[in-house]
Amino acid sequence: MTKQQANWSPYDNNGGTCVAIAGTDYCVVAADTRMSSGYNILTRDYSKINQLADKSVLASSGFQADVRALQKVLAAKHLQYQHQHNKQMSCPAMAQLLSNTLYYKRFFPYYAFNVLGGLDNEGKGCVFTYDAVGSYERVGYSSQGSGSTLITPFLDNQLKSPSPLLLPARDAVTPLSELEAIDLVKTCFASATERDVYTGDKLEILILNASGIRREYMELRKD
Template sequence: MSTWSPYDMNGGTCVAVAGADYCIVAADTRLSTGFSILTREHTKVVTLSDACVLASAGFEGDRKQLHKVLGMRQQVFAHNHGGKPMSCPAMAQMLSNTLYFKRFFPYYTFNLLGGLDKSGKGAVYTYDAIGSYERTGYACQGSGQALIMPVLDNQLKSASPLLYPPVSSATPLTEAQAVDLVKDCFATAGERDIYTGDAVEIVVINRNGVRRETMPLKLD
C-alpha cells in the first residue's frame, strides 16, 4: 500500500534565520511530482520589497498565484503612499489576511516571510496554510522540515516568547556564520529527502539591500 505525501505535489524546503541586523531566507530549486523531477532550476523565493522576502513550499500553482497577489497588493500600497513600500511587519499581517481569506479553499502553500523590521532587526514569520503565524528567530517549512528543524534548534536555541521581560529571538551568529549554517542544513536535507535538491538559493536582507547566492546540492 503506497502512502501519499502532500509534498508529492511540487514540494520543496524553505529556511529562514533572523539576526541582529540581517535576515536570511533560503529555498531549494527542485520542482518535482513524486519521483519525477520537472525542473532543477525553479525559484521558490520572491522579493516583495527591499526589506522583505517570501519563500513558499507546496503546490506550484497556488504558490505562483499567492506571490502574484502579494506583489500586486504591494504595488497598490506603494502607489497609495507616494512610492513608500510596505514594512515587513505590515506585509506579514497582509499575508496572514490573504491566507485566511482563502481558508475554505486554501492556498496549498507553507510560507516563510523574512526581512527587517522598522528598527532594522531581522524578523522571520512562519505560517500555516490558513494564515496563523508567529514571529520567530528561525523557521523551516516544507518536506525537509523534520530533518532541518532539530539542527536549527540545536544550533540557535531561540529564547522562549513567554519570557518576561522579553528576550530577543535573533540569533547571535554573524551573517557569514548563519549563511554557512543554512548551507549545512540544506546539504543534510538534500542527502535524505527526494523533494529537496539540485541547488539552494540563499537571499540575504540587510541594511545594504538584498543579495542572492546559489549553492549546488545533489542532483539525484
C-alpha cells in the same frame, strides 16, 4: 475538508524546502531549486523565493501553482498600498498582509507553506512563519517544506530560540554573525538533501542587510 483532501499532501506536488534565519542586522532566506511531482523531477532550476518589497522576501514550498497565485495577489495588494501611501510596506506589515490573505482563503486554502524574512523598521532581521491558513508568529528562525522535519531539530539545537512565553519578552534574533548564519543554512541543506528526495539540485540564498539584497548559490545533490 473532505477525507480525500485531508489525505492529500502538497509535498506530492512540487515539494521543496525553505529556511530563514534572522540576525541583529541581517536576514538569510534560502530554498532549494528542485520542483518535483512524486518521484519525477520536473525542473532542477526553479526559484521558490520571491522578493515582495525592498526589505521583504517570501520563500514558499508546497504546490507551486498555488504559490504563484498567492504571490500575484500579494504583488497586487502591495502595488495598491504604494499608490495609496507613497511608500513600500515594511516587513511586519507585509507579514500581516500575508496572514490576512491566507486567512481569507481558509475554506479553500492555498497549499503553500510560507516563510517571510526581511528587516523591520529598526533594521533588525525578522522571520515570520506560517501555516496554510494564516496563523503566524515572529521567530528567530524557521523551516518549511518537505525537509523541515529534518532541518528544524538541527536549528533548534544550534540556535535555541527563547520561548515567546518569557516575561519580559526576549529578542528572538539569533546570535550568529551573517557569515555563520549562511554557513549554517548551507549545512542544513547539505544534510537534508541526503535524506529527502524532494530537496536537491541547487541552493538559492538571499541575504538582506542595510546594504540591500545579495544572492548566492550552492550546488546540492542531483539524485
